[in-house]
Amino acid sequence: MCKECGCGQTNGNTRLQFLVKGYTEELSKAVEKTLLGLPGVLYVHIHWHEGETTVDYNPSKTKLTDILKVFTDRQLEAAL
Amino acid sequence: MEIKVMKNILGENDRIAAENQALFKEKNVYVINLMGSPGAGKTSVLEKTMERLKDKVNMAVIEGDLFTSKDAERIEKHGVPVIQINTAGGCHLDAAMIQQTAPQLDLDKLDLLVVENVGNLVCPAEFAVGEDEKGVVLSITEGDDKPMKYPLIFKESAIALLNKVDLVPFCNFDLKSAEEDIDTLHPGMKVIEVSCTKDQGVDAWCDWLLLRVRAKQGK
Numbered sequence: 001m002c003k004e005c006g007c008g009q010t011n012g013n014t015r016l017q018f019l020v021k022g023y024t025e026e027l028s029k030a031v032e033k034t035l036l037g038l039p040g041v042l043y044v045h046i047h048w049h050e051g052e053t054t055v056d057y058n059p060s061k062t063k064l065t066d067i068l069k070v071f072t073d074r075q076l077e078a079a080l
Numbered sequence: 081m082e083i084k085v086m087k088n089i090l091g092e093n094d095r096i097a098a099e100n101q102a103l104f105k106e107k108n109v110y111v112i113n114l115m116g117s118p119g120a121g122k123t124s125v126l127e128k129t130m131e132r133l134k135d136k137v138n139m140a141v142i143e144g145d146l147f148t149s150k151d152a153e154r155i156e157k158h159g160v161p162v163i164q165i166n167t168a169g170g171c172h173l174d175a176a177m178i179q180q181t182a183p184q185l186d187l188d189k190l191d192l193l194v195v196e197n198v199g200n201l202v203c204p205a206e207f208a209v210g211e212d213e214k215g216v217v218l219s220i221t222e223g224d225d226k227p228m229k230y231p232l233i234f235k236e237s238a239i240a241l242l243n244k245v246d247l248v249p250f251c252n253f254d255l256k257s258a259e260e261d262i263d264t265l266h267p268g269m270k271v272i273e274v275s276c277t278k279d280q281g282v283d284a285w286c287d288w289l290l291l292r293v294r295a296k297q298g299k
Contacts, residue, residue, distance in 0.1 A: 040235070
């Protein structure tokens, strides 16, 4: 974010990639929407066929367990 | 070998922002940090706001601009106290700028302070200035993809004004899609469709603002 123009240090965000088993197209859209609604989550990209799920988030605003809960609530298996 | 420790710039900004916030709380002044791209219509929204509210609340404006005082001159015509901050190329206002500037206003007599940030959809969202809440103005001509492309400003803001909605018929802007994206990024966020030229949505925005001002004063 701001670091792009040099006016801040970093935005404090971390990018994680999960491998998620059990997606359907519909489920992947629901997961994307829910993840994006979490505080500090700025970017989500899902390849639902492969299960590759990228999440850019701020750990000070959302815990990793909150992200994992989005998967487990839908009976999806997610691994880092 | 001496190891230099870089100062946490954002941490320092947050500290000063908290001091500003304490001052505004003591004075019962509701402060909104209005953000958005250059040309989104922040100053036009402010002009409409002053027309509606200047006789109902005591308000003042702090104007952020890179170099000029063009926006401040527009505000001054409405008879509302305005202070110009020129950032000399800086892409956002920060808490220290507001700390230096705010004492020039008669805070004891103020109900509402609007900080119009530098036109920029990215950096201002990163820096608290001591505001109660942030608001973002997005114009139709910028495109409906902007919420997802610039998510932080929508995450941080309490309200989004979709300005220039009178131009929807002439632009490839999907209002429903943009509003859904905003709701995805910030579930339940207040979104108001506004046209300053057609006077649409301005009352809804001013009502929202007035409620916040009254709530701050405990009324």
